[in-house]
Amino acid sequence: EAGVAQSPRYKIIEKRQSVAFWCNPISGHATLYWYQQILGQGPKLLIQFQNNGVVDDSQLPKDRFSAERLKGVDSTLKIQPAKLEDSAVYLCASSLKGGMNFGPGTRLTVT
Amino acid sequence: GDSVTQMEGPVTLSEEAFLTINCTYTATGYPSLFWYVQYPGEGLQLLLKATKADDKGSNKGFEATYRKETTSFHLEKGSVQVSDSAVYFCALSEGGSYIPTFGRGTSLIVHP
Numbered sequence A: 001e002a003g004v005a006q007s008p009r010y011k012i013i014e015k016r017q018s019v020a021f022w023c024n025p026i027s028g029h030a031t032l033y034w035y036q037q038i039l040g041q042g043p044k045l046l047i048q049f050q051n052n053g054v055v056d057d058s059q060l061p062k063d064r065f066s067a068e069r070l071k072g073v074d075s076t077l078k079i080q081p082a083k084l085e086d087s088a089v090y091l092c093a094s095s096l097k098g099g100m101n102f103g104p105g106t107r108l109t110v111t
Numbered sequence B: 001g002d003s004v005t006q007m008e009g010p011v012t013l014s015e016e017a018f019l020t021i022n023c024t025y026t027a028t029g030y031p032s033l034f035w036y037v038q039y040p041g042e043g044l045q046l047l048l049k050a051t052k053a054d055d056k057g058s059n060k061g062f063e064a065t066y067r068k069e070t071t072s073f074h075l076e077k078g079s080v081q082v083s084d085s086a087v088y089f090c091a092l093s094e095g096g097s098y099i100p101t102f103g104r105g106t107s108l109i110v111h112p
Helices: none
Strands: A006-007 A008-011 A017-025 A031-035 A044-050 A054-056 A065-068 A075-081 A088-095 A105-109 B003-006 B011-014 B019-021 B021-024 B032-038 B044-050 B057-060 B063-066 B074-078 B084-095 B107-112
Touching: A006 A044, A006 A088, A008 A017, A017 A088, A017 A105, A031 A075, A044 A075, A075 A088, B003 B084, B011 B019, B011 B057, B019 B107, B021 B032, B021 B084, B032 B057, B044 B063
Parallel strands: A008 A105, B011 B107
Antiparallel strands: A006 A017, A017 A075, A031 A044, A031 A088, A044 A054, A065 A075, A088 A105, B003 B021, B019 B074, B032 B044, B032 B084, B044 B057, B057 B063, B063 B074, B084 B107
16 A cells, blocks of 8 residues: 655745645544654654544644645644744654554655 | 553663563553664564463564553563664554554664
């Protein structure tokens, strides 16, 4: 089976600009997650979707971050406007019944 | 809240050396424990897990035993290979949740 796909793999933007990341989960996986992994730290959960509904977004900085999962399949994560401290790898993961599958991540550099 | 503490890296070893990466946890209940591995340029992969005290998880020559008395889940491998070079993350999840809380990760570098 194909794994979790993410794009772009790398993105460099200036602070105050906007950026969007895309995730295509494994077919049939109802649950989708976005994690933020800052260099030298473990991944931190930002948001969890069950189908197209949000289950947990308590760690999402809602003043600048937004995410959606239309039709319960693909998902996008947006940052507007970006800050220097948003430089990180953004990981998408999906699961069916436990057992999370992670994508390769998008490395964001904010200058 | 729940947390995981891992030894700082990088850990640098020669091929065929013995590996230990220490991990301790803090949790209110009885968590499940995991080791994930991240190879360069790839996503996180589940390496092994243990769901209750004294369970031993194992995969690809790696082992870790769930020690409730010392709240530890140390990762070991008897003979490392260059291909084991990666970042290793210890993680836990509480109750019926499969959502892991990760440690900071430990980089392993294996030289030929």
